[in-house]
Amino acid sequence: MSLSNRSTLTQYLIEQRRRFPSASGDLNALLLEVALACKSIARAVAFGELGGVMGDPGVDAVQGGAVNVQGEVQKKLDVLSNDVFVRMNEWAGHLAGMASEEMEAPAQIPAPYPRGKYLLVFDPLDGSSNIDVNVSVGSVFSILRAPEDVIESGRDVVEADFLQPGAAQVAAGYAIYGPTTMLVLSVGNGVAGFTLHPNLGEFVLTHPDIQVPPDTREFAINASNSRFWEPPVKRYVDECLAGATGPRGKDFNMRWIASMVAEAHRILMRGGVFMYPRDTKDPSKPGRLRLLYEANPIGFIMEQAGGRASTGRQPVLGVKPTGLHQRIGLVFGSRHEVERIERYHHEPVKNDFNTPLFAERSLFRN
Numbered sequence: 001m002s003l004s005n006r007s008t009l010t011q012y013l014i015e016q017r018r019r020f021p022s023a024s025g026d027l028n029a030l031l032l033e034v035a036l037a038c039k040s041i042a043r044a045v046a047f048g049e050l051g052g053v054m055g056d057p058g059v060d061a062v063q064g065g066a067v068n069v070q071g072e073v074q075k076k077l078d079v080l081s082n083d084v085f086v087r088m089n090e091w092a093g094h095l096a097g098m099a100s101e102e103m104e105a106p107a108q109i110p111a112p113y114p115r116g117k118y119l120l121v122f123d124p125l126d127g128s129s130n131i132d133v134n135v136s137v138g139s140v141f142s143i144l145r146a147p148e149d150v151i152e153s154g155r156d157v158v159e160a161d162f163l164q165p166g167a168a169q170v171a172a173g174y175a176i177y178g179p180t181t182m183l184v185l186s187v188g189n190g191v192a193g194f195t196l197h198p199n200l201g202e203f204v205l206t207h208p209d210i211q212v213p214p215d216t217r218e219f220a221i222n223a224s225n226s227r228f229w230e231p232p233v234k235r236y237v238d239e240c241l242a243g244a245t246g247p248r249g250k251d252f253n254m255r256w257i258a259s260m261v262a263e264a265h266r267i268l269m270r271g272g273v274f275m276y277p278r279d280t281k282d283p284s285k286p287g288r289l290r291l292l293y294e295a296n297p298i299g300f301i302m303e304q305a306g307g308r309a310s311t312g313r314q315p316v317l318g319v320k321p322t323g324l325h326q327r328i329g330l331v332f333g334s335r336h337e338v339e340r341i342e343r344y345h346h347e348p349v350k351n352d353f354n355t356p357l358f359a360e361r362s363l364f365r366n
């Protein structure tokens, strides 16, 4: 990969900033710091620092049984990645505060560092159960503008400051640590993908205007939860499985990586639909994924790439959050498929939804 005819991340951000002649440059600087954190995590993943397949023999990837606010065991890399994000973003004066999957309460910008006007929310390591089996993992981030009184007073941030709908995101993106490391981001003007040049250590623009194809023959869902699915989800999946002889009239393929970033990336590259819907498995959890640092940033990217992101019932970016670590049902990807799933959620439940005779385009419907 030569640099001569490609932009770097810095050049791309400068181009984007030209759309806003009065912009201070803070957002660009913040995004470059986030990118640096991602490079550092990419290196830790690749070198097996504190876990993963290159981890020291005898060193358990689980750190002393530490448990995060979700009640999940934190892997060493989760903790390390969280630390990297915090350290790389706290000092430069662009942020008013941070929140993450791995921190129960928002992190303040400590003195003597200056405070700025943005909030950074992140999942420092997504899909971390895949680390030990050498499958792609990633980091997800969302940037919000801090409330005006925070910017003016420089006061400590509180949870309520972060409870903004996904539509309010100023920028969002993810890094994927796979065969190559990529950074995919949107500053609200489409979606661009950058590949980390392994020798230069630069993110190079390789995918300038990513578009999610509106149609697909591929879906991703954890089918081991099927007995807990709500009827509209079951109907959708049954119709996909029925393939060419079913109501959809075409065969579908299924994928499940258990790494949302990796699924999102595949969908951005070639279409598809991802579902981690609300189900009845654990009534205390309305979904598996977290709204503020998983669903919203991925939703923003999908919508900016011409795809769609939904709770199944409504656009995910319109949801007013009620808690920092709130979970939500999430469906995203190819626009026409997500719209179909939403439609199924709004149609009256048919007990015989998986009976081909009563399905769409069948003998009994027009």
Ligand SMILES: O=P(O)(O)OC[C@H]1O[C@](O)(COP(=O)(O)O)[C@@H](O)[C@@H]1O
Pocket (backbone or CB within 6 Å): 101, 123, 125, 126, 127, 128, 129, 222, 258, 259, 260, 261, 276, 288
């Ligand atoms: O274990 P399951 O049901 O397959 O869930 C997998 C999902 O959980 C996640 O790994 C959750 O993310 P974390 O690894 O950040 O907790 C998603 O990336 C993925 O889609």
Ligand SMILES: [Mg+2]
Pocket (backbone or CB within 6 Å): 123, 125, 126, 127, 260, 294
């Ligand atoms: Mg995650």
Ligand SMILES: [Mg+2]
Pocket (backbone or CB within 6 Å): 078, 101, 123, 124, 125, 126, 127, 128
């Ligand atoms: Mg995580």
